Amino acid sequence: MDSRMSTTHDPDAAGTLRRINEVAVEVGLTPRAIRYYEEQGLLTPTARSAGAYRLFDDEDMERLRTIKAFRDDAGFSVAEIAGMLADRTATQRAKVTYTSAASEAERRQILTDALERLDRQLALIESKVQRLARMRADISERRQRVAARLAETAASE
Amino acid sequence: MDSRMSTTHDPDAAGTLRRINEVAVEVGLTPRAIRYYEEQGLLTPTARSAGAYRLFDDEDMERLRTIKAFRDDAGFSVAEIAGMLADRTATQRAKVTYTSAASEAERRQILTDALERLDRQLALIESKVQRLARMRADISERRQRVAARLAETAASE
DNA sequence: TTGACTATTACGGTGCGTAATTGTTG
DNA sequence: GCAACAATTACGCACCGTAATAGTCA
Helix, strand or coil: CCCCCCHHHCCCCCCCCECHHHHHHHHCCCHHHHHHHHHCCCCCCCEECCCCCEEECHHHHHHHHHHHHHHHHCCCCHHHHHHHHHHHHHHHHHHHHHHCCCCHHHHHHHHHHHHHHHHHHHHHHHHHHHHHHHHHHHHHHHHHHHHHHHHHHHHCC | CCCCCCHHHCCCCCCCCECHHHHHHHHCCCHHHHHHHHHCCCCCCCEECCCCCEEECHHHHHHHHHHHHHHHHCCCCHHHHHHHHHHHHHHHHHHHHHHCCCCHHHHHHHHHHHHHHHHHHHHHHHHHHHHHHHHHHHHHHHHHHHHHHHHHHHHCC
């Protein structure tokens, strides 16, 4: 059915393999952070060169961008991000094993769990957006008051 | 010179003076965090009891709520928050010294600087809201796809 | 071969959590 | 005088930054 399912993970057909510094610059993380995330099990670089250089493919980059978003934007801890990514990995597995011997009930369970977690993630992000919007309003109000006082002071000169 | 002119800072007339645990519960921080913020110069509790218990007034509580918002919602570091609060303190001082001998030019400078910093804060928060909204959209899209796959799987049973 | 890049190891700093100990308050 | 709370001190953990040292790649 879906023929181009896991082409990006084929060691031969993998598009471009990048080294850690190039990846870091492009994604907006430091090499140190990337190594740390690997150490914590958040990702496993696609390959290593003969001299043990880490090599990343496009899928790895996407994963790193996701990690960065969860960290910088949502402010989640590495442990929490690990949970999110494990989730993603699980649904991915459900997709990959679509034609395998995995039971249908099992796949449904995986997808149902994923749905629940995505809903919880959405709820968390939603409340964060709300609080940030509130902060923005508060600061904006403060700005208005300061501006007013400045206008007053400037006028009375 | 630096007299405590604000009414809420008058040791006698200060509304209710609370102890650290009550403050922590009400604001949503831990006593440990509050002590740490004091150690870092983010606030100075209004008073101490005879036995050296920290005592907080309403102004302190507001300051702590601001700290929490900057920390949890905006994700700023303690050093950055210190800058924001110093800013706030400066404009406050400009207000307090409104009738003092401080030169008009000086007050205008303080207010102008505050305005600039508030604008920078707003820009930071704005971009954060944008990125979070983008994340929400991405996850929502993922959710849609998973739901679709689930419906398919359930139907083909 | 050389210069730029990388791996590994390890120590440092922030932002607290978590006792442990001792003193304070009602 | 007792239970509940607080102060101080100190060690520990997460999340990396920053060398330092040694090996790799074009």
